[in-house]
Amino acid sequence: MIQDITPLDMKRFIVKTLDLENTAPEDIGDDQPLFAGGLGLDSIDAFELGIALKKAYNLRLEGEKTSAFAHHFRTPATLAAFVETYRQVSP
């Protein structure tokens, strides 16, 4: 039985991957924007996050344009839903 991915999982993943020293995962809201006006991540952060997520959750993204994923990276909640949809569960 595989656990659903929660927004908190994503917040922990973001803080760990991007080495956000002064941010606790619990301080980020589920629906807080990750980029402008929210957590303040930039395009390089998004790029690094994308690579790390793909590796950690074995995301099935072949043939998909990275730029098409921008809206999934809006908040921890949308990101959790995205990873939940695209992850491949290894047998």
Next chain:
Amino acid sequence: MRHTFKILASAIGFSALGIGGVLYTLIGLPLLWLLPGGRDKLRWRTRWVIHRFFRTITRFLAWSGIFQLRPEGLPARKDLKGVLILATHPGYLDVVLLLALVEQVICVVKAGIWNNLLFGGVVRAAGYIPALDPTQVLEAGTRALERGEALLLFPEGTRTQPGEPYTFQRGAAHLALQSRARILPILITCEPPLLAKGHRWYKIPAVSCDYHLRAVAPLDLPWPDLTDLPKALAARAVTTWLEDRFNQESHDPGHHSARHETVHRQDP
């Protein structure tokens, strides 16, 4: 009187950039398309035209007394194959001067220029790389370096305040990690600052600026420390490492701000 003349020269220089861009897009490119050789030749010729054009503008601005150009240690073009050139960015003219000094260099251009009516056609024909999406920049940059291009990048990402310690965006680190290219640091400084961030074209110092472009020893990344790190953390480590290298170089006696310290230091 001399100062008024320099402001006029600056106006001419800036107008020439815009007019040159338009003329090349409207007349130069169509003519060059007619020459045989296809896409690769067109790139080569476009870069050659940019190089000669920037060299003319540079000579004109130097002649007018706005600055004196002081290049130091720049390698010959044949020694720059597949080299990632990382330069500091104190002023608007940095890219003009570098492309005037070294031929057949490509750069990463801002989306604003890529889509610009005056310059868009030229930078596309030259085979420069648009800074649109990080994944695409890294792939295009790595391919270009593997092909043997010399790629110029300003790791600070934008013009920065002279005299402050260098802080870099992480894009340069990612490109260095992915391409494994040799890195040539060029420390550009200008004293007094000329066309720094926020300066308009008419803000020209009364004295002649000393524009110094100093290439230092090429760098190899500290690979053994990086292999076990995830990409995002490796890029952070490399960014800090690069900043340290550049900030160390800025204490070199040949560096402008370091020289200032020397001048102002009191004897004990």
